[in-house]
Amino acid sequence: MLLAVLHPLHPGLAQGFFAPLENHPSILQARLGLEAAQAQLRATQSPVSLQAQGGVSFFDVTPPPGAPTCPNPINPQCANLPGDGRQISLGLTLTPFAFGDVSDAVNQAAIGVEQASLGLRQARTQLEAQAVEAALRVRLAESGLEAARLGQRLSQASLEATRVRESRGAASPSEVRQAEASLRQAAIQQADAERNLALARLSLADLIGQSSTALPRLAIPSQNTPPAVRQAELQLAQAQVAFDRAVRGVLPVVQGSYARNTSAHDSWSLSLNSRTLQPTLSYTSQSQGRSAPQDRIHGTLQIGLSANIAFGVVDALEAAQKQVEAARQAVEAARRSSKLQEELLRSLLHTAEQSLINAQQVRTDAERTFSEARERERLGLASPLATLQAELSLAQARLGIEQADLSRTQRLLDLYRFFALPLSEVNR
Template sequence: MAPWAATVLAALGTFQLGLAQGFFTPLENHPSLLQARLGLEAAQAQLRATQSPVSLQAQGGFSFFEVSPPPGPPTCPNPLNPQCINLPGDARQISLGLTFTPFPFGDVSDAVSQAAIGVEQAALGVRQARTQLEAQAVEAFLRVRLAESGLEVARLGVRLAQANLEAARLREGRGAASPSEVRQAEASLRQAALQQADAERNLALARQTLADLVGSGNATPPRLLVPGEGLPPQVQQAELQLANAQVAYDRALRGVLPVLQGSYTRNTSPNDALTLSINSRTLQPTLSYTNQSQGRSAPQDRINGTLQIGLSANIAFGVLDALEAAQKQLDAARQAVEAARRSSKLQEDLLRSSLQTAEQNLANALQARADAERALAEARERERLGLASPLATLQAELALAQARLGVEQAELNRTQRILDLYRFFALPLSEVNR
């Protein structure tokens, strides 16, 4: 091979690879894929929210009192007399708190786990949506090719019917054919014309379907590789449900355990206080500041700090039932995973068996096309030698077009069986066939 020829072939291969990779690009803006990606972004945002290391709480309240005047005289010689104390007309309380999450534990760990499971489910949904769209695009491309071959067959059928009609009319003029044979040839021509019109409509519809998915560019899909082993989405979903059941069981188990609580309050002034608290259920330290318009009075104003330790437990009999229910759900989820694995293995075997059948049918179609090509060459040679009429050659051309149509149909069937495996494993074609 000349150096320039090798350069041209290399450049052509690079160009075709670029077209194949660009075939799936327009699908990035498809509504179904955008919806799946937005769901994934929402799940990721929810996960970030549950993983926030600090959260702020603010609370405020106002009270207004309807106060009667004291029953004593206008002037009270003893200000300690309760009847001489003027009550305020309103009161307020403002609290600000900071909760820290140095590491997820307990209920916080459950929330993080569930949010992470949601992200995995959303990511799986994106992969399924992308795989489905890309498979539809490849099928639409092959259906266009099939419709083009069908139109070629229909046009050759019209040509053959026209030739038969002309031959019948010539025989009728010579008295070798009856008017019935001419009418039959005319009916065959009308039928062939209807089939051509139908083929043209099918081609237009196939092109429109392809354009709706990937536009009207000239990009072609890559040649598909048969996917190997993988983890089907059916099994992945079952495993995620098992993880959710495990989280529910852990939460129910903590509902049985007692909760230890501790807090320390430091009174910085009669109206202000700082509180640091923590509990054994989440291990989240909380620092809060409280301001009250009504300050502490004697002798409570002499208390500088308060340490509180408490223990709480839920001893209701329904808690044990809830724990048993969570255990049963966990066991059921484990069995669901095993059932999904067995079912997916059987389904995969069926899909691969169907692919083998499609490959055998494709091999037969290719052999039939090769036979039709040889038959056409022989017909042309016989026509050149004067041993056969042009009508026989036209019939051989139609047979070859039909054989090519059979190859396109077999190729589409084989590709669909491969795409079934991609859908089964949720494998985007653009990620595997690079």
């Protein structure tokens, strides 16, 4: 089986490698979105809310016939005519438990928190996968540069050998030109490899800075709920909330309140309705006191019933029910599709693992060939050019290992992205 890449990550290694990503704008954006959703949920779950209201009224008073303009404190006919009025109301609403519309708001906010949390996990998984790929591309570029340098050395040695053969009449000028062209091509490939390495290092530094933390080893993730399925489940929950709200909208609402007048200017009231079951305690103070005979009323109990039935209510309820059923079918479809996609991703990973094993065998063979070439050169049975050719083949085999390892890791990262599993959480 495979190698070190299958072994669990040493504790703390993943955290050190991925730690710089926590300040990346994409993760910061997703985290702030989650914090906003959590704050919204806390707001809907608040057990107490306070309302305050105040106002002032100015009266345009018409005096009795023949009387001077009012208000006029000297004129006794104007003494009982106010020029203004003031009123202050304070209300305290309690939410002992979520019910009705309050429950809908809490459920909706909770769904928002789950969606934001899923978005953060997806953003973190995507960014951490990019960091691993960037680190592997640096290693691939380093191997590519090593092979390119050996290729240039081999082309230079081949050109020198061809020129020697030409001086002895054993090679034609055409062969010399071909050797020179091969050297120029090798130089171009080396320069291209150097640029690729610089770009790969720049890409990695953009993600995790100049950290020299070792590349983490990744374990194959186990089965989990894919985000596509979870999103469908959340949409089903939203559809159910909308249906419950539609049903509650056609139910009659019972309202009850009791008001107690403590003075001619002050009163207290307690109210409750069947839609939310939130008791509200209110206090009202007004500058204009109650006059007879209302001043003899000390308490008022009111019970009311209200209903809002429209002609299209049946169709509206049917539409909401159809939305729930459609969302339920979407969940089933997402599960089936995700299962097939997971099987495909695991199959591709298995193929990539086999390719990596084959690349390792190629490298082993190249190491033996290189060792044999050096021994033959030591014994005088082969030229240094043959040894250099074997060394280049070994470098190319190592490059093949890096390419196969990158391909295998990309297939593994596809599984992490598919499940929205942050690498820093799974590989602890």
